[in-house]
Amino acid sequence: MMTVSGSRLRTILARVGAQEDLNFLLTNRLPRRLATRFMGWFSRIEQPLIRDLSIATWRLFCDVDLRDAQETRFPSLHAAFVRALRPGARPIAADPALLTSPSDAILGAHGRIEAGRLFQIKGLPYPLAELLGGDLALARAHEGGCYATLRLTAGMYHRFHAPHDLRVESVRHIWGDTWNVNPIALKRVEALFCRNERAIVRLRLAEGGHAVTLVPVAAILVAGLRLGFLPEGLALRETGGRTIPTAAPLAKGAEMGWFEHGSTIVVLAPPGFALCPGLNVGSILRVGAPLMRLPPLPGSPGR
Known part of the structure; x- marks a missing residue:
């Protein structure tokens, strides 16, 4: 069994803590309302190049599966975000209990x-x-x-x-x-x-x-x-x-x-x-x- 020394463990924990600090800083210390309004506007842009780059970036950084979407192409990033699913893609447990x-x-x-x-x-x-x-x-x-x-x-x-x-x-x-x-x-x-x-x-x-x-x-x-x-x-x-x-x-x-x-x-x-x-x-x-x-x-x- 591999063991980790105390100093090595502290280094790993410090690195994880630093990553969490950066994540928290980037996602919560920026102007949240301004970022939200901007994203709401930007994601609706239907210019093909912006749309394609936006969706590609989204898929690069997020685990996105569009195979069960009702549509195969989307006019904007926003349309991909709020996509509907093809019929039957989510079986519903029918038991009333x-x-x-x-x-x-x-x-x-x-x-x-x-x-x-x-x-x-x-x-x-x-x-x-x-x-x-x-x-x-x-x-x-x-x-x-x-x-x-x-x-x-x-x-x-x-x-x-x-x-x-x-x-x-x-x-x-x-x-x-x-x-x-x-x-x-x-x-x-x-x-x-x-x-x-x-x-x-x-x-x-x-x-x-x-x-x-x-x-x-x-x-x-x-x-x-x-x-x-x-x-x-x-x-x-x-x-x-x-x-x-x-x-x-x-x-x-x-x-x-x-x-x-x-x-x-x-x-x-x-x-x-x-x-x-x-x-x-x-x-x-x-x-x-x-x-x-x-x-x-x-x-x-x-x-």
């Missing part, structure tokens, strides 16, 4: 919601009520429930889908910053998800009438969140933070909206839900994959 992943993602912090707190990484809690924009009643409704943090990288499929047959009850947009949500930033910025722009999407499942909440969180270089079930022409950022009631029915796997770059979705379930066995921090999920198990219906055998 399962809440499925709303997005392609890497599973981050997850577990039981206790004392009104979640964790963004191990050892770094943050208050659920703050994530929910100060909604204490909604936070209490999820106390003792289950949560899962789903991180979408820049190269992943950026659309998100209904995790069950459901009705969207309301949406509330919360203005915020655009911190990077990568693991390095999560280790260094307290309550990061509570700082960033986000939406509170309240759902009512057809199975058992359970109330589930999705919190899509925007990040640096994200030009916005789009929710396809809202009335046409309604811009989230122009709603002034008020709660928008809806009654949009969505079938399991139906498209809900999209990010315009990589980001995060925090899934909040009420008591009785449990993360599916075999899932751990770092697990790779795809839209429609099992994420949580619902509690048994009253009078039915355990699931």
